Amino acid sequence: GGRIRYFICGxxxxxxxxxxxxxxxxxxxxxxxxxxETSPVLTGSAVxxxxxxxxxxxxxxxxxxxxxxxxxxxxxPNVMMGYYKNEADTREALKDGWLHTGDIxxxxxxxxxxxxxxxxxxxxxxxxxxxxxQPIESLIQSSPYIAGAVVVGSSRxxxxxxxxxxxxxLEKIARARGxxxxxxxxxxxxxxxxxxxxxxxxxxxxxxxxxxxIKKIAVLDRDFEIDAGEVTPTLKIRRNIVExxxxxxxxxxYRASVAGVPVDVLVRVxxxxxxxxxxxxxxxPSAVVWIR
Numbered sequence: 001g002g003r004i005r006y007f008i009c010g011x012x013x014x015x016x017x018x019x020x021x022x023x024x025x026x027x028x029x030x031x032x033x034x035x036x037e038t039s040p041v042l043t044g045s046a047v048x049x050x051x052x053x054x055x056x057x058x059x060x061x062x063x064x065x066x067x068x069x070x071x072x073x074x075x076x077p078n079v080m081m082g083y084y085k086n087e088a089d090t091r092e093a094l095k096d097g098w099l100h101t102g103d104i105x106x107x108x109x110x111x112x113x114x115x116x117x118x119x120x121x122x123x124x125x126x127x128x129x130x131x132x133x134q135p136i137e138s139l140i141q142s143s144p145y146i147a148g149a150v151v152v153g154s155s156r157x158x159x160x161x162x163x164x165x166x167x168x169x170l171e172k173i174a175r176a177r178g179x180x181x182x183x184x185x186x187x188x189x190x191x192x193x194x195x196x197x198x199x200x201x202x203x204x205x206x207x208x209x210x211x212x213x214i215k216k217i218a219v220l221d222r223d224f225e226i227d228a229g230e231v232t233p234t235l236k237i238r239r240n241i242v243e244x245x246x247x248x249x250x251x252x253x254y255r256a257s258v259a260g261v262p263v264d265v266l267v268r269v270x271x272x273x274x275x276x277x278x279x280x281x282x283x284x285p286s287a288v289v290w291i292r
Contacts, residue, residue: 004049006030006253012234013115015138016053023052027229031055033113037099039078043113052230054106064099064113070130071099071119072105096282104132123154129211131159133239136205136212143200148223150242151214152250160253162246164199164223170196188221216253219245261280 006028014031022029030045033055042064045056058064062076079099082090095101104122105115117132126132133151140149140161148164167184170193174181181187194217201214224230229241242248 001245008032008044010034010041010055012236017141017142019050023050029066033103033115035084035099037080037101037102038076039080040076042076043073049156051110051112054108056113057111058113058227066106067100069119070104070106071118072101072113072115074101076098082107086236117217121122123151123159125153125159125211126155126157129213131212136208136214137161137237139282140201140214143204145173145200146197146204148220149201150237150239152223152243152253154243156254159212160216160218160250161201161214162220162242163201163217164194164220180205185221188219218249218253220246227237258273 004027007022007030009029009031009233010033013030019031021031028047028050030047030050031042031054032041034041034043041059042062043056043058045051045054050056062074062078064075065073067073075098079094084200102119103115104117104119107113107115117134122130123133129149131153136151136159137149140146140151142162145166146163147166150162152162153159164190167187169183170187173179173195173196174187179187179190179193181190181193187193197219198214198217202219205213224232224237224242226235228245229238229244230245231237251282267292
């Protein structure tokens, strides 16, 4: 050691906390951004001119602009001419001389590029709000008790998350507080564990906008796996597969409930004893009441 001048970082987002840690211990990390289609650099950082949380500034002879929907568009001599023998994908990627990167981002006041998410990963709620899941997931995973998280809520009224605890640490908390559980699957179903983890999520995300806040979580009993197709070899979440695999669990987060019991279940339970047609039915958070 001792001979390292700096590292060049790319390929995945570098969280601000990690960047600040490396800086604090004297290791200079200089983030950049680009794609294979751009040979492969679009932005970079210079020694002494690194801004944490950004991917640096646009390199010479390259132009970047932000489309109306937030997508980063690129133009320059390093941009590909097209995909080999694939005219359809070429037409999709190259429009009016600009490469559509598929990434969402913005420039700060000094021209540093901030990348927020992949365009295809953006969640649009039923209220029309656009939510970038990756920054929220990074915040959630900064909790020492949470190993993984996937934010969900497309076409829903609010945002929720699938949470994978750090079970070794969570089990210590559970034993110290006297929670009853048998194994990790049992702990994942523990109301106390769910409440504790939701508090952790809220603690890690105090500055989110109201429409970005996590309202509910589902606790998983295992981490996302490459062999199960849930993450790529570079550990990127395959959201479509995760959401399909856990569809029933995700749906349960959005089912209306009374006293913790889903309304559709109550309807089936009370089907034989439902009140007369002239009764007034009142649903409250703790009871089902009907009045003649």
